[in-house]
Structure formats: C-alpha cells, structure tokens
Amino acid sequence: MVAAGLYLKRFYTVVRGEVLVLPSRIIVALFFLVLLGMPLISQNPYLIRVIVLASIFAILAASWDLLSGFTGQMNFGHALFFGVGAYASAMLNVHLHIPPWGSVPLGAAAAVMTGLIVGIPCLRLKHTYLALTTMAFPIILMGIVFALPDLTGGELGISGLQRISNSLIVNYYIYIGIMLVLCTIMWKITDSHTGIIFHAIREDELAVKASGINTTRYKLMAFCLSGFFAGIAGGLYAHYMRIAGPSTLEVSMSFMVVIWAVFGGIATIYGPIAAVFILFPLLEFVRFWPEYRTLIFAVVVLLILLYMPEGLIPWVRDKIEKECPRCKIRNVATRKTCRVCTAVLD
Amino acid sequence: MKRETFGWSFFVTVCLVIFMSVPVWGRTIKIGVIGPMNFVQGKGHWNGAVMAAEEINARGGVQVGNEKMKIELVKADSNEFLNVTDATNAMERLMTQDKVDFVVGGFRTEAVLAMQDIAMDYKKIFIGCGAASKILCDKVGENYNRYKYWFRGTPFNEYYLVATSFAHLGVAGAAIKNELNVPVKCAIVAEKATWAEGMVKAAEGTIPKMGFELSGIWRPSPVATDVTAELSAIQKSGANLIFTIFSSSVGITFARQAGELKIPAVQVGINVEAQKDGFWEATKGMGNYVFTMNTYIRGVEYNEMTKPFVEDYYKRFGEVPTYTADTHTAILQGLVPSIEAVGSLDSDKIVAHMENREYLVPSGKVKYLKDAQGRPTHELAWGPGYLTSLGGQWQDGKFVGVWPNKWKASPTAPEVTYKGMVPLKLPPWMKK
Incomplete structure (x- = not known):
C-alpha cells in the first residue's frame, strides 16, 4: 500500500514536471487518454472503425516520415511496403492458416526484406531520381500480383482473412495499442543516436561520411525500419478489412501518405499521425456533401500548405510554445523566461 | 403586442413546417444504395433505385404484415474506384448510422468483397448490382450461414x-x-x-x-x-x-x-x-x-416489362439504362415481393423466400442457382428463358x-x- 502510494506520488511528480509544463505534451497525453477511453464514451461501430483505420494509416504515415522526413530518402512508392505487408499476411493467413499474431509480424518481415531489396538499388540515387524510382516499385509489384492470380488472387485480391479479434472493443484496443506503441517507438528512434544520424544524412550526407559514419548502412536501416512499420500497418489493414487487394499498392495510396505527412509536418513523426487523425475523419465528416468531398479535402490541404508551409502541427506548436535561445528547451509561449536556464525568451 | 403576435406566428409556422416534414406514414423500409456516385455506374445505381422507390410509394408502399410501409432510400457514395477503404466506411455507415434494412449496389469486386463482409456481419441482405466475379456467390455456397444474405442482382457472372x-x-x-x-x-x-x-x-x-x-x-x-x-x-x-x-x-x-x-x-x-x-x-x-x-436497347423487349422500364427511364433521365440501373429490378421485383410474401423485414425469412423464387424482370427471368453439391449460391441463371x-x-x-x-x-x-x-x-x- 505504501509502495503504491510512493509510485503514485512519483508518477504525479513526473506528470507535473514533464508533461504539464508544455501544452504539446498535454495535447499528446490527452490524445492517449481520449483514444484509450473512447469505448467508455461511445461504442458506435462506425466511430470505432474510423479510429481504427486512422490508427493503421497513422503508423503508415509515421513510417514514411521516418524514411523520407528524417533520412531524406524521398519515397513516392511507400504503398509497396504497405502492400507487401498486406499481401504477405493475407497469403500466410489464408493459404497456410497462420493466425494473425503470426501472419502480421511475418508480413512485416517480408516488408523489411522488400525494404532491403528496394534500398540497395536506391542507394545510388537522390532527390527526384530516387522519388521516381521508388514510385515504380509498387507498380512492378502490382504487375507481379496480376501475373500470379492463383497465389495473389489477381485483381480480386485475397479475401476471407481471419479477424484479429471478433470483439469490437478488443479489436479496438489491439489496434490502438499497437499504434501507440509503434508510433512511440518510431518517435524514440528519431530521438536516439540513430535518429540523429538519420537527420544528419538528410542535412549533409557528405559531412556524415566525412565523420566516419557508414551512411550506406544507415540508409538501408532506414529503408528496413520504415518497411517494418509500414508492413505491420499493411498486415493490420488486411486483417481488419479481411481482404488484401491491388488497391493497397495503388499510386494513390503512396501519394495519400505523402499528403498526410506534408500536411502534419515532415520530420516530426507526431505531425503525420496528427494529420491522419484530422484528415481521415474529415473525409468521413463531409460525406453529407458527397459531390464535393474530394474538393473540400483538397482545399483544406492546399490552404494549410499555403499558410503553414512547415505543416499544421509545427505551426501550432510554434504558436503555443517558444524555444529558449540559450538551452534550446521548449517553454509555454506565455512565459517570459526559460523554465530551466531562466534566460529571457523574447 | 405586435412583437408578441409576430412571435406566435413564427412559432406556429415552425410547428407547421416540422409537422409537414414528418412523414404521414409510420415506419419506412430503409434501403441503402451504395455505389461510386460520381461515376456513371453509381448514377445508374441511384437512378434505378429512385424509379423503383417512387413506383412503390406511389401505389401506397409495401404491405408488411398488417402495416403499409413506404420505401426510403439512403444514398451512399462508395468512391470505390479511387479508395476501397472509403467504400467499407460507407457500408459501415449505412449499417450503423443510417440503420438501413437492405442494401443494393456495389461495383468494383475488391470493394464489394470487403463491403459484403460488413453487410454479412450485420445480417443485412445485400443485392450486388455491378460486380460480375463468381467468387462473390461462391462464398454463399461455401459458408451459407454467414453469406446467405448476399444475392447477385446484376450482371450474371463473368x-x-x-x-x-x-x-x-x-x-x-x-x-x-x-x-x-x-x-x-x-x-x-x-x-x-x-x-x-x-x-x-x-x-x-x-x-x-x-x-x-x-x-x-x-x-x-x-x-x-x-x-x-x-x-x-x-x-x-x-x-x-x-x-x-x-x-x-x-x-x-x-x-x-x-x-x-x-x-x-x-x-x-x-x-x-x-x-x-x-x-x-x-x-x-x-x-x-x-x-x-x-443489357438494354431501346426498341428491344425481353418481355412485357422491358419497354415500360426502358421508356420510363429514358423519359426520366434522357438515356437508356445501363445494367447498374437494375437496382430498380432488385428492389421492385426482387426484395419487395418477398417482403410482402413473408410479411416481415426479417432477413432470414426473406432470404429463404427469395432464393426459391423465379420471377420476371425487365431483362429476362431471374432464378437463383445452386452449386454442384446442391448448395444455394444466389448466382443468377443464364441462358434461354432466363437472363441472356x-x-x-x-x-x-x-x-x-x-x-x-x-x-x-x-x-x-x-x-x-x-x-x-x-x-x-x-x-x-x-x-x-
């Protein structure tokens, strides 16, 4: 009892000292709480569906940001990893009867292998050339899918996949839990030593090489890591939809990921996640005006990019928080002095 | 005083408007029409369903037991050519938000397969009016208890x-x-x-x-x-x-x-x-x-039902109906007579009645097939005397x-x- 009280006191101290000091951290904490508490407020299957799908796409968008945002390896064919994850999970589940807890990680492993295969020829390419080359890969895979209809189901895809859980709420918590864990891992990666090297490669690869760092290894690692997370998203999507079809490899899927990331803010991880949780429900919300749904979506994205070129979330963050010019610690915008070094903020 | 009079007049007007906008009949039969509504296929789905609903409502509605019910259509844009996820969300919305009793439509097989599963989860009859893939009906034969609510409306299989x-x-x-x-x-x-x-x-x-x-x-x-x-x-x-x-x-x-x-x-x-x-x-x-x-050509008649349908459609929409407009048939000749026959909106009872019927439609005659093992597949019969x-x-x-x-x-x-x-x-x- 005493130990529990001590833990609670320590938890409160951490929350007060680390979370409540910054509005962005409060928002993230609220996001976690709202997602985890949603079934207590409403168990509407439509709402749950929208949140679950947004969670899957949030993993996908964040995985793109890890590769293209942080490492600067501009990937316009991210649907490849998503599609490989979806198809591999579907084939393992339907043809070999491997349950979802096995098929999803194995699908992600297949996506990692794909990341390696795609990454090697892409190492020599940069900028536009890299973007165009990566765009070709999902199209090639789609050709393979159509060429092997007995295995892949051709244009019909592979249907009849097993659900992760038959309970709406259990399913919800599994998807939300996986999303929160994976996105936190991605965020921690970008905050780690490896993440700093990823960032440095994007800024000046030559300088990183000159520092004795094997950039080839790190770039391949970025492809594999991104492939892993996108592959998990693909596997989860296939099991949720109960079908893995050619639409998972379509060019529009690749571009949607880029739109989410750019809208939310590149090289942030949380930006693309927030963007998915804004844009995906927005598309559902404007169903009352079906003829103009896509137009409304496009106008919203254009306006945001026009007035907030760095993305929505960095813009909001800069409005509510200030960075200390001396110690680089972030402070709430209303403060006059830094909360750590007491330097004047304005 | 003047202000008070205005207030009362406004209140009475609002009450009247609310009263007039509430349908005079009781419960309605809600039918979801799902399709790519910004494309010609979806327009066909909607136009056909609108014609059927208007025809049924004009004759007083559907006799369900002792009650007369009107048809209410709910339009759902599946956007399935561009986004399969969108299609499944539209279907889920029909099931849980709009709470439809039946669904007609669908076009792209990959999307229809995903939508089919959602409709089956809710045990709602879904009559497909667009996808020709055989796999959709094979599922009925393979797992009848789950997929029996799926019927092929049009076209006959690939x-x-x-x-x-x-x-x-x-x-x-x-x-x-x-x-x-x-x-x-x-x-x-x-x-x-x-x-x-x-x-x-x-x-x-x-x-x-x-x-x-x-x-x-x-x-x-x-x-x-x-x-x-x-x-x-x-x-x-x-x-x-x-x-x-x-x-x-x-x-x-x-x-x-x-x-x-x-x-x-x-x-x-x-x-x-x-x-x-x-x-x-x-x-x-x-x-x-x-x-x-x-499927339809002006001046050609499969039977006595063809000409009135094609000409009415042409008069109303200025074009000859495409096959996706057979949502008209799915509702008017498929669903409604079975609802009236069983006197209920219970999906299981309607399925049992529908799968054993043979009936004329403007494009021929509908009969639902069984597979080699004698299991119902809800696949349309093709050939002389049926659909051609x-x-x-x-x-x-x-x-x-x-x-x-x-x-x-x-x-x-x-x-x-x-x-x-x-x-x-x-x-x-x-x-x-």
Missing part, C-alpha cells in the same frame, strides 16, 4: 459474360461464311488491362474450336488515341472478324479509325463506349456496324438489337428471339 461474347462471335462468323462465302479469320483486340486477361486466354482457346482461324492478338493501351498501326497489322493478317474487349476510351478510337480506314472486318465483342448513347457522335458516325454486348443480355449493333446512327435472333444455345435448346430484333449487317466494304 463466365456467362464470356459465353455470351462467344455466342456473338458465332453469329458474326456465320454471317461472314454465309454472305461472303469465305473462311472466318478472327483477330483478338483487347485493351491492356487486367480484367481482359482471362477473356483473351479463353478466346485464344475457343476461337479455333469454333472453326475460325486466329489471325493474331493485339493489346492497345486502354487510353490509346491512335491505333492505326494495330489496324494496319490486322488488315494485313487478313482478319474479317475482330473480337473487341474494350472498357475504356480506346473503344472510341478503335471504332472511329477502323471506320475511317474501312478495315474489311466486323467488330464484335465488348465495347463499353459503344453501349453509350453518345458513341455515334464520338466516332463521328465512323462507329457504324460496331457490335457490342448490352443482348447483342446490339450500330446501324446508320441507331443502336439496334441483333442478338439473340433465332439463337439456340445448344442443338436441343429452344430457339430464342426477342421482340425488336433486326438482322446483323456486315460493313458493305467487306463485300468488295
């Missing part, structure tokens, strides 16, 4: 579509033999698209069996704007019959350029562009003698029906000719 195309080829081949007294040499021209792959393979195997010589296979892009190279090669190959498999704009390009070059061959098969009323203008009259499969579709040909600016015209599916089968059929015409430049 295998029957291919069989119909070959019947059309046979008619054209026979005309060439009889009128020109020359052996038939057939070229296959299919757009480079996945859906055409199976048909090309089937045609490659079947054409020689039909006694025709296969002169070659050409695969232009679905959006090609110039096919003169292919046409020159086809002419050089000596082909006098061209089996077309087009669903995109290449159908217009190919027909127009073949007409301009007066290629001495008749085009037969599937050309979706040629099914549209604007084809004649689009080809500037060069699409004359193009023969394509279609039509073969239409552009003849001097008019799209006319040419098939089935004294058609026998097998030597022992009854001869089929629908009212309004005219003989197939070979392009006059073939006779030189």
Whole structure:
C-alpha cells in the first residue's frame, strides 16, 4: 500500500514536471487518454472503425516520415511496403492458416526484406531520381500480383482473412495499442543516436561520411525500419478489412501518405499521425456533401500548405510554445523566461 | 403586442413546417444504395433505385404484415474506384448510422468483397448490382450461414459474360461464311488491362474450336488515341472478324479509325463506349456496324416489362439504362415481393423466400442457382428463358438489337428471339 502510494506520488511528480509544463505534451497525453477511453464514451461501430483505420494509416504515415522526413530518402512508392505487408499476411493467413499474431509480424518481415531489396538499388540515387524510382516499385509489384492470380488472387485480391479479434472493443484496443506503441517507438528512434544520424544524412550526407559514419548502412536501416512499420500497418489493414487487394499498392495510396505527412509536418513523426487523425475523419465528416468531398479535402490541404508551409502541427506548436535561445528547451509561449536556464525568451 | 403576435406566428409556422416534414406514414423500409456516385455506374445505381422507390410509394408502399410501409432510400457514395477503404466506411455507415434494412449496389469486386463482409456481419441482405466475379456467390455456397444474405442482382457472372461474347462471335462468323462465302479469320483486340486477361486466354482457346482461324492478338493501351498501326497489322493478317474487349476510351478510337480506314472486318465483342448513347457522335458516325454486348436497347423487349422500364427511364433521365440501373429490378421485383410474401423485414425469412423464387424482370427471368453439391449460391441463371443480355449493333446512327435472333444455345435448346430484333449487317466494304 505504501509502495503504491510512493509510485503514485512519483508518477504525479513526473506528470507535473514533464508533461504539464508544455501544452504539446498535454495535447499528446490527452490524445492517449481520449483514444484509450473512447469505448467508455461511445461504442458506435462506425466511430470505432474510423479510429481504427486512422490508427493503421497513422503508423503508415509515421513510417514514411521516418524514411523520407528524417533520412531524406524521398519515397513516392511507400504503398509497396504497405502492400507487401498486406499481401504477405493475407497469403500466410489464408493459404497456410497462420493466425494473425503470426501472419502480421511475418508480413512485416517480408516488408523489411522488400525494404532491403528496394534500398540497395536506391542507394545510388537522390532527390527526384530516387522519388521516381521508388514510385515504380509498387507498380512492378502490382504487375507481379496480376501475373500470379492463383497465389495473389489477381485483381480480386485475397479475401476471407481471419479477424484479429471478433470483439469490437478488443479489436479496438489491439489496434490502438499497437499504434501507440509503434508510433512511440518510431518517435524514440528519431530521438536516439540513430535518429540523429538519420537527420544528419538528410542535412549533409557528405559531412556524415566525412565523420566516419557508414551512411550506406544507415540508409538501408532506414529503408528496413520504415518497411517494418509500414508492413505491420499493411498486415493490420488486411486483417481488419479481411481482404488484401491491388488497391493497397495503388499510386494513390503512396501519394495519400505523402499528403498526410506534408500536411502534419515532415520530420516530426507526431505531425503525420496528427494529420491522419484530422484528415481521415474529415473525409468521413463531409460525406453529407458527397459531390464535393474530394474538393473540400483538397482545399483544406492546399490552404494549410499555403499558410503553414512547415505543416499544421509545427505551426501550432510554434504558436503555443517558444524555444529558449540559450538551452534550446521548449517553454509555454506565455512565459517570459526559460523554465530551466531562466534566460529571457523574447 | 405586435412583437408578441409576430412571435406566435413564427412559432406556429415552425410547428407547421416540422409537422409537414414528418412523414404521414409510420415506419419506412430503409434501403441503402451504395455505389461510386460520381461515376456513371453509381448514377445508374441511384437512378434505378429512385424509379423503383417512387413506383412503390406511389401505389401506397409495401404491405408488411398488417402495416403499409413506404420505401426510403439512403444514398451512399462508395468512391470505390479511387479508395476501397472509403467504400467499407460507407457500408459501415449505412449499417450503423443510417440503420438501413437492405442494401443494393456495389461495383468494383475488391470493394464489394470487403463491403459484403460488413453487410454479412450485420445480417443485412445485400443485392450486388455491378460486380460480375463468381467468387462473390461462391462464398454463399461455401459458408451459407454467414453469406446467405448476399444475392447477385446484376450482371450474371463473368463466365456467362464470356459465353455470351462467344455466342456473338458465332453469329458474326456465320454471317461472314454465309454472305461472303469465305473462311472466318478472327483477330483478338483487347485493351491492356487486367480484367481482359482471362477473356483473351479463353478466346485464344475457343476461337479455333469454333472453326475460325486466329489471325493474331493485339493489346492497345486502354487510353490509346491512335491505333492505326494495330489496324494496319490486322488488315494485313487478313482478319474479317475482330473480337473487341474494350472498357475504356480506346473503344472510341478503335471504332472511329477502323471506320475511317474501312478495315474489311466486323467488330464484335465488348465495347463499353459503344453501349453509350453518345458513341455515334464520338466516332463521328465512323462507329457504324460496331457490335457490342448490352443489357438494354431501346426498341428491344425481353418481355412485357422491358419497354415500360426502358421508356420510363429514358423519359426520366434522357438515356437508356445501363445494367447498374437494375437496382430498380432488385428492389421492385426482387426484395419487395418477398417482403410482402413473408410479411416481415426479417432477413432470414426473406432470404429463404427469395432464393426459391423465379420471377420476371425487365431483362429476362431471374432464378437463383445452386452449386454442384446442391448448395444455394444466389448466382443468377443464364441462358434461354432466363437472363441472356443482348447483342446490339450500330446501324446508320441507331443502336439496334441483333442478338439473340433465332439463337439456340445448344442443338436441343429452344430457339430464342426477342421482340425488336433486326438482322446483323456486315460493313458493305467487306463485300468488295
């Protein structure tokens, strides 16, 4: 009892000292709480569906940001990893009867292998050339899918996949839990030593090489890591939809990921996640005006990019928080002095 | 005082408006119409359903036990050509937000497969009006208890579509033999698209069996704007019959350029562009003698129900109905009589009644099939006396029906000719 009280006191101290000091951290904490508490407020299957799908796409968008945002390896064919994850999970589940807890990680492993295969020829390419080359890969895979209809189901895809859980709420918590864990891992990666090297490669690869760092290894690692997370998203999507079809490899899927990331803010991880949780429900919300749904979506994205070129979330963050010019610690915008070094903020 | 009077008047007006907007009848039967509403296929879904609902409501509604219920349609844009996830969200919304009793529509198979699962989760009858893939009905046979709420509304499955195309080829081949007294040499021209792959393979195997010589296979892009190279090669190959498999704009390009070059061959098969009323203008009259499969043609009657439906549709929407407009049939002749017969909206009771019925529809007669093990598949029967579709040909600016015209599916089968059929015409430049 005493130990529990001590833990609670320590938890409160951490929350007060680390979370409540910054509005962005409060928002993230609220996001976690709202997602985890949603079934207590409403168990509407439509709402749950929208949140679950947004969670899957949030993993996908964040995985793109890890590769293209942080490492600067501009990937316009991210649907490849998503599609490989979806198809591999579907084939393992339907043809070999491997349950979802096995098929999803194995699908992600297949996506990692794909990341390696795609990454090697892409190492020599940069900028536009890299973007165009990566765009070709999902199209090639789609050709393979159509060429092997007995295995892949051709244009019909592979249907009849097993659900992760038959309970709406259990399913919800599994998807939300996986999303929160994976996105936190991605965020921690970008905050780690490896993440700093990823960032440095994007800024000046030559300088990183000159520092004795094997950039080839790190770039391949970025492809594999991104492939892993996108592959998990693909596997989860296939099991949720109960079908893995050619639409998972379509060019529009690749571009949607880029739109989410750019809208939310590149090289942030949380930006693309927030963007998915804004844009995906927005598309559902404007169903009352079906003829103009896509137009409304496009106008919203254009306006945001026009007035907030760095993305929505960095813009909001800069409005509510200030960075200390001396110690680089972030402070709430209303403060006059830094909360750590007491330097004047304005 | 004046202000008070105004306040009361306003209150009474609001009450009246609310009172008038509440339907005078009790519960309604909610039918979800799902499809790609910004595309011609979705428009067909909606138009057909609207006509059916208006017709039923005009006669007082549906008799469900002791209660008379009106039909209320709920439009759901599946956006399935662009986004399959969107389609499933639309279906979930129909089930849980709009709380529909039945659903009709769907087009792209990948999306319909995903939507089918959602409808089955909620045990709601879903009548597919667009996707031709057999797999949708195979599921009913394989897992009846789960998938029994799925019915195929239109079209008949892909295998029957291919069989119909070959019947059309046979008619054209026979005309060439009889009128020109020359052996038939057939070229296959299919757009480079996945859906055409199976048909090309089937045609490659079947054409020689039909006694025709296969002169070659050409695969232009679905959006090609110039096919003169292919046409020159086809002419050089000596082909006098061209089996077309087009669903995109290449159908217009190919027909127009073949007409301009007066290629001495008749085009037969599937050309979706040629099914549209604007084809004649689009080809500037060069699409004359193009023969394509279609479901409805003005002036052709499968039975006594065809003409009223086609003419009413034409009057209302200014075009001949496409096959996705058979949501009309699905509601009017499929669902409603079964609801009235069982006197309930209970899906299980309606399924049990619907799967055993045989009934006339404007495009023939509906009968639901069973598989080899005798399990219901809710697959549509194809053939003489049931659904056959039509073969239409552009003849001097008019799209006319040419098939089935004294058609026998097998030597022992009854001869089929629908009212309004005219003989197939070979392009006059073939006779030189």
